[in-house]
Amino acid sequence: MTAPAMRVRASRRFGDCVALADAALEVAAGTVHALCGENGAGKSTLMRVVYGLERADRGELELGERIDLARHGVAQAQARGVGMVHQHGMLVPTLTLADNAALGHEPVRGGRYDRAAAARALVAAAARLGQRLDPDALAGDLTVGEQQRAELAMVAARATRLLILDEPTALLAPREVDALFAMVRAFADGGGAVVLVTHKLDEVMAVADEVTVLRAGRTVASWSAEVTAAEIARAMIGGEPPPPATRAPTPAADAAIALAIEGVAAPGPRGGGAVDVTLRVAAGEVVGVAGVEGNGQRELALAVAGLAPVARGAVAVGGVDVTRATVAARRALGLAHVPEDRHLHGLVQGASVADNVALGRLAEVGRGPLIDRAAVATLTTQLLAAHDVRPADPAARAGALSGGNQQKLVVARELDRPGLRAVLAVHPTRGVDLAASARIHARLRDVAAAGAAVLLIAADLDELLALCHRVVVMHRGALAGELAGAALAAPDARARLGAWMVGATP
Amino acid sequence: MTGRARTIHLTVVALLATMAVGSLLMIVAGASPLHAWGQLLQKTLGERQGFGQVLFRATPLVFTGLAVAVPLRAGLFNIGGEGQLTAAALACAVVAAALPPGLPAPLAVLIATAVAFLAGAAVGAATGAMRIYRGAHEVIVAIGLNAIIAGVALWLGNRSLFVGESTRTATIPAAAQLPELGLAGSNASVSALGALAVAALMAWLLARTRVGFTWRMTGQGLDAARAAGLPVDRARVWAMTVAGGMAGLAGAHFVLGHKHAYEDGLGRGVGFLGIAVALLAQGEALAIIGAALVFGVLGQGGLAIASDVPKEMVDVLQAVVVLVAAASLGRRRA
Ligand SMILES: Nc1ncnc2c1ncn2[C@@H]1O[C@H](COP(=O)(O)OP(=O)(O)O)[C@@H](O)[C@H]1O
Ligand SMILES: [Mg+2]
Numbered sequence: 027m028t029a030p031a032m033r034v035r036a037s038r039r040f041g042d043c044v045a046l047a048d049a050a051l052e053v054a055a056g057t058v059h060a061l062c063g064e065n066g067a068g069k070s071t072l073m074r075v076v077y078g079l080e081r082a083d084r085g086e087l088e089l090g091e092r093i094d095l096a097r098h099g100v101a102q103a104q105a106r107g108v109g110m111v112h113q114h115g116m117l118v119p120t121l122t123l124a125d126n127a128a129l130g131h132e133p134v135r136g137g138r139y140d141r142a143a144a145a146r147a148l149v150a151a152a153a154r155l156g157q158r159l160d161p162d163a164l165a166g167d168l169t170v171g172e173q174q175r176a177e178l179a180m181v182a183a184r185a186t187r188l189l190i191l192d193e194p195t196a197l198l199a200p201r202e203v204d205a206l207f208a209m210v211r212a213f214a215d216g217g218g219a220v221v222l223v224t225h226k227l228d229e230v231m232a233v234a235d236e237v238t239v240l241r242a243g244r245t246v247a248s249w250s251a252e253v254t255a256a257e258i259a260r261a262m263i264g265g266e267p268p269p270p271a272t273r274a275p276t277p278a279a280d281a282a283i284a285l286a287i288e289g290v291a292a293p294g295p296r297g298g299g300a301v302d303v304t305l306r307v308a309a310g311e312v313v314g315v316a317g318v319e320g321n322g323q324r325e326l327a328l329a330v331a332g333l334a335p336v337a338r339g340a341v342a343v344g345g346v347d348v349t350r351a352t353v354a355a356r357r358a359l360g361l362a363h364v365p366e367d368r369h370l371h372g373l374v375q376g377a378s379v380a381d382n383v384a385l386g387r388l389a390e391v392g393r394g395p396l397i398d399r400a401a402v403a404t405l406t407t408q409l410l411a412a413h414d415v416r417p418a419d420p421a422a423r424a425g426a427l428s429g430g431n432q433q434k435l436v437v438a439r440e441l442d443r444p445g446l447r448a449v450l451a452v453h454p455t456r457g458v459d460l461a462a463s464a465r466i467h468a469r470l471r472d473v474a475a476a477g478a479a480v481l482l483i484a485a486d487l488d489e490l491l492a493l494c495h496r497v498v499v500m501h502r503g504a505l506a507g508e509l510a511g512a513a514l515a516a517p518d519a520r521a522r523l524g525a526w527m528v529g530a531t532p
Numbered sequence: 533m534t535g536r537a538r539t540i541h542l543t544v545v546a547l548l549a550t551m552a553v554g555s556l557l558m559i560v561a562g563a564s565p566l567h568a569w570g571q572l573l574q575k576t577l578g579e580r581q582g583f584g585q586v587l588f589r590a591t592p593l594v595f596t597g598l599a600v601a602v603p604l605r606a607g608l609f610n611i612g613g614e615g616q617l618t619a620a621a622l623a624c625a626v627v628a629a630a631l632p633p634g635l636p637a638p639l640a641v642l643i644a645t646a647v648a649f650l651a652g653a654a655v656g657a658a659t660g661a662m663r664i665y666r667g668a669h670e671v672i673v674a675i676g677l678n679a680i681i682a683g684v685a686l687w688l689g690n691r692s693l694f695v696g697e698s699t700r701t702a703t704i705p706a707a708a709q710l711p712e713l714g715l716a717g718s719n720a721s722v723s724a725l726g727a728l729a730v731a732a733l734m735a736w737l738l739a740r741t742r743v744g745f746t747w748r749m750t751g752q753g754l755d756a757a758r759a760a761g762l763p764v765d766r767a768r769v770w771a772m773t774v775a776g777g778m779a780g781l782a783g784a785h786f787v788l789g790h791k792h793a794y795e796d797g798l799g800r801g802v803g804f805l806g807i808a809v810a811l812l813a814q815g816e817a818l819a820i821i822g823a824a825l826v827f828g829v830l831g832q833g834g835l836a837i838a839s840d841v842p843k844e845m846v847d848v849l850q851a852v853v854v855l856v857a858a859a860s861l862g863r864r865r866a
Contacts, residue, residue: 354761374753
């Protein structure tokens with residue numbers, strides 16, 4: 027048997043948090059190896075150890091030969107042919123792709139930077155992975171998917187042994203995922219090894235040759251032969267996966283419009299944004315907005331929430347125009363917001379869990395100019411218990427909670443309150459573990475069943491197809507298509523939505 | 533670390549650093565550190581008159597410390613204490629001097645104090661409004677206002693308010709003067725008790741009220757506070773307004789409790805020293821009292837040992853405290 031391309035075993039603690047407890051991974055040359063696990067399982071930490079970005083407390087690493095982990099660093103990893111593609115691109119938006127590729131390794135001719143050589147090298151590296159790209163395009167002008175493929179080509183040009191991709195598909199449309207995986211496959215077929223970090227099981231099934239599952243910092247399973255998605259899911263969770271999400275009952279045809287978006291234009295800070303969006307969500311209805319990141323969903327959401335101005339058009343909650351209303355006024359009308367960026371907009375990270383509950387519920391816990399601390403404590407304790415937020419400690423710092431628990435806290439505060447009329451939920455389960463996702467889905471379903479209008483903006487088509495009565499696709503700031511009812515349940519729904527997402531007509 | 537543990541930790545580090553640097557300076561100056569530190573403590577905390585002077589020095593620092601701490605909690609930096617204090621002291625002295633004779637003392641003090649608070653608050657409100665509604669950085673605005681107010685106060689004084697050839701306004705009536713605490717002839721007045729009460733009030737405001745909650749949430753997570761519907765803009769203007777009022781109270785302390793008039797240079801530097809006090813206290817209203825006492829001891833103790841050690845040593849030691857506090861605050865933000 028030949029030596030593996032990479033073999034690692036590592037332990038790492040962050041304060042009280044055990045990120046890696048003797049986690050082990052072995053990757054053979056010429057294979058795509060999926061590294062799976064729930065959020066917080068330690069996948070990124072393990073890969074950062076291999077790439078020399080993170081120190082291990084204990085462990086060993088082989089990259090063809092034994093590596094001294096004490097002296098390991100990014101430069102050493104790169105010298106051994108290891109490369110890493112990050113989820114959020116590392117390209118400089120104002121430089122061309124060729125210049126980005128050359129950054130730090132500029133080819134020199136006659137004492138000067140040889141731009142043509144840089145461009146040739148990048149085009150060749152991309153071609154080896156079956157990609158064509160324009161080396162003179164400005165990185166900032168490309169879509170996220172194009173940027174990521176360019177970055178992959180750049181990294182692969184230098185990484186000969188091992189390519190690490192940490193959750194590379196979170197921001198991509200289905201077609202872009204396929205293109206990315208084709209490159210990954212080509213790299214492995216050329217004899218390199220790939221670690222694909224993901225928690226999406228369909229991706230694992232589609233592209234991986236071998237699978238390793240981490241749970242709570244330990245390697246709990248590893249397969250090199252056929253394995254089913256259900257087996258992987260069970261290993262990730264350490265139990266039975268939660269039942270799939272269900273749809274709320276279809277609202278009556280004459281249900282009142284609870285959330286109305288009428289011809290809204292909401293430009294982004296650097297152009298783009300929503301152009302002309304009209305969407306009416308009836309009480310009890312769940313409407314999904316699909317689309318590749320950066321097609322105006324964010325601006326639309328911020329405009330509806332009252333956090334960004336509406337340039338044209340109108341927004342109404344429960345029939346009351348709120349186009350120019352404050353956030354507080356919208357909330358008083360029954361609008362809830364599960365924001366896209368829970369770190370920035372969802373929670374005050376440095377404040378306690380109780381303060382974060384009070385933050386969105388001052389109408390209930392305020393007593394004139396004072397805040398009733400007993401009421402805050404009661405409400406917090408009740409919400410933490412009802413929504414399984416762990417630790418159930420009102421005094422804990424919100425930022426110390428795991429991602430899934432932070433999101434459960436936001437959902438509890440926003441969606442478990444009296445007078446709820448309309449819900450704006452933006453990527454509510456992104457970066458959230460399966461169990462927490464299931465709870466959030468159930469809550470969205472329940473509030474709709476209880477009569478709230480739900481506008482669900484998400485990138486995950488599975489989520490949208492499972493929960494929504496109707497799904498629209500945003501492309502370049504406008505609605506590119508809509509599926510409802512039977513068309514949404516049809517087998518080609520996914521393909522049709524995916525086509526609209528990249529601007530094609532199905 | 534919790535907030536309280538961090539404050540204690542910081543205080544210990546700051547004191548150790550101060551003692552280390554201070555000892556070094558004493559050795560360089562040819563004095564025995566042990567003797568000099570002993571003298572410094574003895575003459576400040578060891579005798580009534582010295583302690584009274586410490587209180588007298590700490591009192592305005594509590595106010596200007598709060599003037600920095602409150603906006604700091606709300607995410608703004610108030611370096612306008614100097615101007616706020618000057619505007620308030622001048623207004624306070626002029627109004628107090630013009631009070632009708634025969635006014636009962638409590639009423640006279642109340643009116644004069646309210647004028648000082650409002651004058652400082654007006655300056656603070658202007659700074660906050662420039663920041664929030666015009667987007668001008670509050671530090672830059674405050675630098676400008678400090679200079680303008682210093683200039684205008686001197687001009688107004690010379691033109692009409694100063695008495696005769698002096699640089700001092702008319703003495704305020706006895707009814708508006710604060711009684712001294714009676715600590716062995718020290719300058720400490722009942723304004724020291726006022727400072728304690730105001731610090732406690734601010735601590736309560738921050739912990740228990742809607743506006744205090746809004747300040748804290750705004751300071752810790754502006755975007756999340758805004759997304760949850762808190763009136764973050766109004767709250768920040770109010771934080772600067774209250775801060776200006778706090779600096780104004782420091783002005784009232786000097787006018788009503790000590791000089792009994794406004795004079796050129798009154799309270800100079802106390803507004804800036806409030807920044808150091810607030811940083812050392814990490815923006816905690818009650819900790820401001822302790823931090824102000826530390827600076828009071830350093831300031832008064834420096835005078836007491838001026839025969840052994842150059843008086844600039846106190847400035848250096850105060851700067852050491854500021855550096856330690858600033859470094860710690862930077863880490864807290866990161
Ligand atoms: N720099 C850090 N400081 C403290 N805790 C960390 C740090 N990096 C990771 N962790 C913790 O280690 C655990 C594993 O994190 P990570 O490797 O990012 O998980 P995954 O990539 O599988 O989602 C998590 O509980 C996370 O909170
Ligand atoms: Mg990760």
